[in-house]
Amino acid sequence: MNTKELKSALLQDCEAIVNNRLEKIQQTIAGIVESLDDESKSSAGDKHETGRAMLQIDRENAGKQLLEIEQLQALIRRIDVSQTTDYVRLGSLVYTSLGAFFISISAGLITKGKSSYICVALKAPLGMLFLGKKKGDVVEFNDRKYTITSVA
Known part of the structure; x- marks a missing residue:
């Protein structure tokens, strides 16, 4: 495997890792949304409000993770493995x-x-x-x- 093929293969593996993270966080968000829907059907008073608040916090945290993953995807798209330089840079x-x-x-x-x-x-x-x-x-x-x- 030449250098360009190796760098392409490594980049594909990095992309697969990020896509796997994306799938997991999307499943987490879907689960939280489903739980929020279930909570809104319930009316257990203070316990109900606490449950909703906890789910909202989980949803916000999952949203932050989703944003980080989207930033990683954008970074991966910027990596050009076809270029070779004599100094270290992104994609080296x-x-x-x-x-x-x-x-x-x-x-x-x-x-x-x-x-x-x-x-x-x-x-x-x-x-x-x-x-x-x-x-x-x-x-x-x-x-x-x-x-x-x-x-x-």
């Missing part, structure tokens, strides 16, 4: 002395074949340290030194 594949990183979203470890890649958000502390760095640069994070061996 960074090989270091301590592992390989795909600068995209915080999606954790993804394995392709016999190799593993850590998907790191550009806004994450390590992602910000990598930003703009080139082959040979050293980044120190959590008392560990990452020597960049290549950027693709």
Whole structure:
């Protein structure tokens, strides 16, 4: 698998992770809406009002999570894996002395074949340290030194 194919495959995995999160939060919201409908049919006084208030809070929290997921989807659409530069930017594949990183979203470890890649958000502390760095640069994070061996 060449670099472009690898980056495309990693991006697709990141997209699948975000889409999975989206499905889960949509199911959660649907459940909350259904529960709110059931609560409105009930008339148990104070207990009824407390239940509705709790469901409204859950709905607001789910709405915030939905917004975050939509922002991740927008970020994924901006990632151009076809470009290769000699410096780290969004969509870069960074090989270091301590592992390989795909600068995209915080999606954790993804394995392709016999190799593993850590998907790191550009806004994450390590992602910000990598930003703009080139082959040979050293980044120190959590008392560990990452020597960049290549950027693709």
